[in-house]
Amino acid sequence: MASTLTSSAAKLRKGQKTRQQILDVAADIASAEGLEGLTVGNLAKALGMSKSGLYAHFGSKEDLQLAVVDLARQNFEATVLPPAEETPKGLPRLYTLLLSWADSIDRSTYRGGCFFAAASAEFDGRPGPVRDEIARLTKAWIDLLVDGCKSAKRLKHLKPNADAAQLMFEAHAFVQEANWAKQLLGDKTAFHRAKRSIHDCLERAATAKGKKSLL
Amino acid sequence: MASTLTSSAAKLRKGQKTRQQILDVAADIASAEGLEGLTVGNLAKALGMSKSGLYAHFGSKEDLQLAVVDLARQNFEATVLPPAEETPKGLPRLYTLLLSWADSIDRSTYRGGCFFAAASAEFDGRPGPVRDEIARLTKAWIDLLVDGCKSAKRLKHLKPNADAAQLMFEAHAFVQEANWAKQLLGDKTAFHRAKRSIHDCLERAATAKGKKSLL
Numbered sequence: 001m002a003s004t005l006t007s008s009a010a011k012l013r014k015g016q017k018t019r020q021q022i023l024d025v026a027a028d029i030a031s032a033e034g035l036e037g038l039t040v041g042n043l044a045k046a047l048g049m050s051k052s053g054l055y056a057h058f059g060s061k062e063d064l065q066l067a068v069v070d071l072a073r074q075n076f077e078a079t080v081l082p083p084a085e086e087t088p089k090g091l092p093r094l095y096t097l098l099l100s101w102a103d104s105i106d107r108s109t110y111r112g113g114c115f116f117a118a119a120s121a122e123f124d125g126r127p128g129p130v131r132d133e134i135a136r137l138t139k140a141w142i143d144l145l146v147d148g149c150k151s152a153k154r155l156k157h158l159k160p161n162a163d164a165a166q167l168m169f170e171a172h173a174f175v176q177e178a179n180w181a182k183q184l185l186g187d188k189t190a191f192h193r194a195k196r197s198i199h200d201c202l203e204r205a206a207t208a209k210g211k212k213s214l215l
Numbered sequence: 216m217a218s219t220l221t222s223s224a225a226k227l228r229k230g231q232k233t234r235q236q237i238l239d240v241a242a243d244i245a246s247a248e249g250l251e252g253l254t255v256g257n258l259a260k261a262l263g264m265s266k267s268g269l270y271a272h273f274g275s276k277e278d279l280q281l282a283v284v285d286l287a288r289q290n291f292e293a294t295v296l297p298p299a300e301e302t303p304k305g306l307p308r309l310y311t312l313l314l315s316w317a318d319s320i321d322r323s324t325y326r327g328g329c330f331f332a333a334a335s336a337e338f339d340g341r342p343g344p345v346r347d348e349i350a351r352l353t354k355a356w357i358d359l360l361v362d363g364c365k366s367a368k369r370l371k372h373l374k375p376n377a378d379a380a381q382l383m384f385e386a387h388a389f390v391q392e393a394n395w396a397k398q399l400l401g402d403k404t405a406f407h408r409a410k411r412s413i414h415d416c417l418e419r420a421a422t423a424k425g426k427k428s429l430l
Contacts, residue, residue: 032340121336124398125247173392
């Protein structure tokens with residue numbers, strides 16, 4: 001009984017590990033060739049697995065796409081959020097969050113750069129569950145940034161007339177632009193530019209108290 | 216002889232018109248489903264034409280993709296540049312150029328919004344002639360904006376310390392962000408936000424003389 005359980009647990013662990021390995025390769029393919037370019041066939045080839053082996057993990061192409069989106073969400077949460085959670089609330093936390101996001105994309109090992117930028121450009125014209133999930137996650141991220149901005153206003157780190165939605169429109173734009181310029185034009189200064197623009201846009205909206213956290 | 220020429224000219228006009236009609240439909244498909252989603256097969260289906268009829272116009276999928284990119288370039292030049300050419304040099308021209316670009320994307324009838332944004336996200340990880348052409352055209356557009364900024368500095372519409380490349384990084388980012396937010400999140404305020412941010416970023420860098428052209 002014990003050995004059966006051990007063996008089942010080992011199989012399960014092996015299964016989970018394989019699923020994770022599959023998803024890592026799938027996310028890399030999807031970042032460069034698009035989620036639509038991610039087929040059970042070319043993924044099996046990249047992994048040296050059989051198609052039937054893959055179907056045991058993912059019932060359909062859409063299941064596979066949704067699993068890749070979920071992996072990207074997990075990676076995002078594990079990379080971008082922790083540095084901010086360790087930083088004092090208000091403007092310091094918001095600034096850390098934005099820089100940590102920019103760094104995570106700049107250091108991305110995916111061939112296609114930011115997974116969500118590539119996926120959203122690909123799926124914005126394709127209605128369905130994959131598009132809905134990408135939009136939901138992206139909207140949640142922008143809402144989190146706007147909430148961070150409002151918290152910074154309450155703590156008097158940002159001026160009372162600072163427009164949280166407009167500020168975060170700009171800060172979000174700078175990081176997406178840097179990803180685009182680096183990926184398409186090979187612009188190595190792009191993330192440096194984005195960070196400078198983020199700093200300047202927060203500084204303009206900051207109070208004297210808030211400015212100290214941007215040094 | 217005369218009637219043969221007339222008949223050949225009519226055929227040529229018919230051929231050219233058909234090529235143009237094909238490309239309009241192809242660009243719409245490509246904006247929503249990607250240039251890679253644009254195949255001779257699905258384009259023939261959308262047009263109610265035979266595949267062989269299409270191959271008479273385009274020898275390969277790559278030829279078709281490059282022709283669609285060239286059509287997008289022509290549309291861009293015909294829509295975005297004329298309003299600026301009628302505006303005085305310096306900051307007025309640069310500001311008109313940016314607003315005219317934003318409007319052209321906001322009013323785009325393509326399902327996928329800005330053709331170049333969709334195409335660059337799709338092709339940044341796919342080396343080859345299509346990617347090279349998209350990068351070349353996009354780079355030329357940014358260079359034109361930076362040149363416009365430098366001209367505005369020479370005419371003392373922008374302050375001597377204005378950083379042309381950084382300003383255009385920001386302005387370009389706002390328009391791309393608006394396209395993204397409208398397409399993915401259905402954000403109807405996005406282009407309004409982008410224009411406000413463009414105005415404010417130019418105003419901060421403008422001299423008293425230059426500010427008059429931003430009213």
